[in-house]
Amino acid sequence: MQLESPPTDKRYDKPEGERRGLLIVHTGDGKGKSTAAFGLALRALGRTHVHGRQVRIFQFMKVPTARFGEHRMFEQIGLPIEGLGDGFSWKSRDLDHSAQLAREGWQRAKAAILDGSHFLVVLDEITYPLIYGWLPLDDVLQTLRERPRDVHVCLTGRRCPPELIELADTVTEMTLVKHAFQAGVPAQRGIED
Numbered sequence: 001m002q003l004e005s006p007p008t009d010k011r012y013d014k015p016e017g018e019r020r021g022l023l024i025v026h027t028g029d030g031k032g033k034s035t036a037a038f039g040l041a042l043r044a045l046g047r048t049h050v051h052g053r054q055v056r057i058f059q060f061m062k063v064p065t066a067r068f069g070e071h072r073m074f075e076q077i078g079l080p081i082e083g084l085g086d087g088f089s090w091k092s093r094d095l096d097h098s099a100q101l102a103r104e105g106w107q108r109a110k111a112a113i114l115d116g117s118h119f120l121v122v123l124d125e126i127t128y129p130l131i132y133g134w135l136p137l138d139d140v141l142q143t144l145r146e147r148p149r150d151v152h153v154c155l156t157g158r159r160c161p162p163e164l165i166e167l168a169d170t171v172t173e174m175t176l177v178k179h180a181f182q183a184g185v186p187a188q189r190g191i192e193d
Helices: 033-051 069-077 095-114 127-131 137-146 162-167
Strands: 023-027 054-059 081-083 118-124 152-156 170-173
Touching: 023 033, 023 162, 033 054, 033 069, 033 118, 033 152, 054 095, 069 081, 095 118, 095 127, 095 137, 137 162
Parallel strands: 023 152, 023 170, 054 081, 054 118, 118 152
Antiparallel strands: none
């Protein structure tokens, strides 16, 4: 490890642009995409309680009855999180039904994005129904372009379509460096639900 001195001068000037809703993408093969989006949702919820705007999370691959740690905590603090799917594709008994659930879920998420009452809408794992061809990319892009000016949207998932990356204001790619699963360690409850 190489030591460095802490900066003593501010390294940037404050941008002069106007404040507006951002389109944020968390993608890549590394862990932490959903976790980062949930942290963002918590931050936004703390801010919106003051201003009366809503924060909402839609999970495109989780079932509506999912009860992972985030569901339990978000329920306690009043942050709506809605499972829209029937699990990952390898768990599906009927991929046509999975695709239909994704389309129906997209209509609910689209309405939340366009209604103007939300400060932040998280579209967790939306890249999967997009790359599987279950959702029309053009409709998603058009909705994101036409959303009210002050609505923030965060999208997560691997292999994000380049058209979404191009449209986004901020894109973070989570890079897999090392994962316990590769060493034979199973997912840990409360860490990788």
